[in-house]
Amino acid sequence: MRRLCRVWLCLLFVASLSSAHEMHDHGTPERLGDVSFPISCAPSVQEEFNRGVALLHSFAYASAEQTFRGVARVDPQCGMAHWGVAMTYFHQVWSPSLPLSVFPAGQKEMLEATRLSAKSERERKFIHALGALYQESDGLTSSMRTAAYEQAMAEVARENGRDVESRVFYALALLSNASPTDKTHAKQKQAIDLLEPLSREYPNHPAIAHYLIHACDSQELAERGLPAARAYAQIAPSAPHALHMPSHIFTRLGLWNDSIESNLASRKAAHERGDTLDELHAMDYLVYAYLQTGSDKEVSQVIQDLKAMPNLDMSNFGIAYAATAIPIRYAVERGRWDDASSIALPSGAPPSVVAIAVWARGMGLARTGRVKDAREDADRLRQIEAQLRASGDNYWSTQTGVLASEVMAWSAQASGDTHQASVLLRAAADQEDAIEKQAVTPGPIVPAREQLGDLLLQQKQPEFALKEFQTALAGAPGRRGSLQGIAQASRPNDRAELY
Structure with a gap:
């Protein structure tokens, strides 16, 4: 009976994630970079959870959501799966970063993540930090919520100083609060100081190159972001956004042929996956170049x-x-x-x-x-x-x-x-x-x-x-x-x- 149950769970896992895999299965191995985010959920979901985080780091939000929901179906007690779903609604460097239309859904996921909790203090801190973003209060503005999240992630990074995911998510939290009127780029430089040492230690981690590009997306810092721009598409070529992102730096530096090549590749990949947003984003940058x-x-x-x-x-x-x-x-x-x-x-x-x-x-x-x-x-x-x-x-x-x-x-x-x-x-x-x-x-x-x-x-x-x-x-x-x-x-x- 136990064996039959294990087989049934395995089939359920495959079925629940098949739609997410279909988006990335084009006859070649999926390449999203190397991500390891250890969690205390069932060992059988660890690999898929890592995949969800890798998708999240390349802003493949829809695919990441599917993956995290699949993890939750296989391990209903996995609070971090619900954290992952809630993270897919939080688009930290986009505008708006947390649309009102998805806020209730994200809040619901966070309530479930908090209810289930987690076995490790590190995971509980991640859940608590995102809970600061989704907390109940009509008086909180979007900027106040992202500031609270940044402060909470700073604590996560301090308490888990050798954990790469704690540091890269904190770097992204800094970027979510970077003021467009701050021409000193203070938050961006703080993020760069976190990420550049990590890029040498984890050269195939998608978040490090990705977030370095965003941190360097200004005239002052663009040259500093060129190595990350050259690397990111090679790290995660299965993600259309990873193919596009180098063009942010290329555009800042007037490297038009590089930008065209980057966005042609991104547009093609996004079109094959039915990703209209990424396809149009690449088309806009392509037209500009x-x-x-x-x-x-x-x-x-x-x-x-x-x-x-x-x-x-x-x-x-x-x-x-x-x-x-x-x-x-x-x-x-x-x-x-x-x-x-x-x-x-x-x-x-x-x-x-x-x-x-x-x-x-x-x-x-x-x-x-x-x-x-x-x-x-x-x-x-x-x-x-x-x-x-x-x-x-x-x-x-x-x-x-x-x-x-x-x-x-x-x-x-x-x-x-x-x-x-x-x-x-x-x-x-x-x-x-x-x-x-x-x-x-x-x-x-x-x-x-x-x-x-x-x-x-x-x-x-x-x-x-x-x-x-x-x-x-x-x-x-x-x-x-x-x-x-x-x-x-x-x-x-x-x-x-x-x-």
Whole structure:
């Protein structure tokens, strides 16, 4: 009877995890890197739990959730399996990091993890730390929750100083609280100091390379992240996100061919796995790189492929952002102002994504002389800015304010008020430069500083335009618009419009 029971449990385990394995079984061994996260659950689930953590470290959240749920079915007393499921809802470097739509489900998993507890103090600390994120309190903001989680993970890391998982999860917790307005990158540097020594000790651990890339995703630190960028895709080639992530560093350094290669591989892998979010994310970075290399034919093909993708979930921020930004990048970077002015607003998308479409339309209207209509779009952007601010989304509120100022600046230029145009656009550039981009985007559609250079060229001030283009290029190396602007500003007799 006991033997029959063991056979039944084994069959149940295989069945429960078959869907997760199907996503990664393409006739070759799955390669997600080396992860060892010892737990006190049934020995039979240890390997699958390690796999779930490896998937988690490469942000393969759906597959990780399936794996952890399979572990819970095989060992119903495994509290760490429920911790794993709850972790898949917490997207620490994305925005929002913990969507309201999944919060109740995560909270339910944490209650179960706490109820089941764990045999080891280390596991109980992991559960307690994540419980700080999901604690019951209507008065806690998202930033307060992530700060509480970071503090709890700091304790886990201190008490388990030789445990690699304690340290890498703490490093990620630091990144989840890195302020985009902190140009000293204090949290990122703290994470780097944790991760760089680990990279030498655990060269095939996916989290170390991955989180180093995120920590170094700024102009100041990008060079420091290049070794991790070169390594990560080799560590976990079965994860589409691992194939894409190096392009964050390549984009910062203007290594366009490397970025294109990275995102072609990621897009293909994501498409094969039916991972729409990762596929679109790779497509957005791919289009950005193609535009910098003048590969317009390739951009047009990506846009056609995007149009053929059915039933996109535009309520999902990552999907909506990429699907909206891709055609806008092409229209605006190539100065196709009539196309920009007819951009349709995305239905069902978050306000921060709708703002990008409103901006593109307003820019197109302003650049084609339809000032009144452009100013109406600028007013709408101000309304979205206020809406985002009221909801507590200060990052995207600030970004939307920059977009509104840009539309107003070009409207002023079109109406002949050149002084107001330069004042508005310079303020927008200063504001944009003071805040880091988020991981969802390779960068602004067109940096405000680059636009300021173009504006000054149009106002016949090439010497001042040159300085702005040089500053823009220092912040975003290799951008085609800035390089072209420098060339034009260096030829006083050439007053051709940049865009």
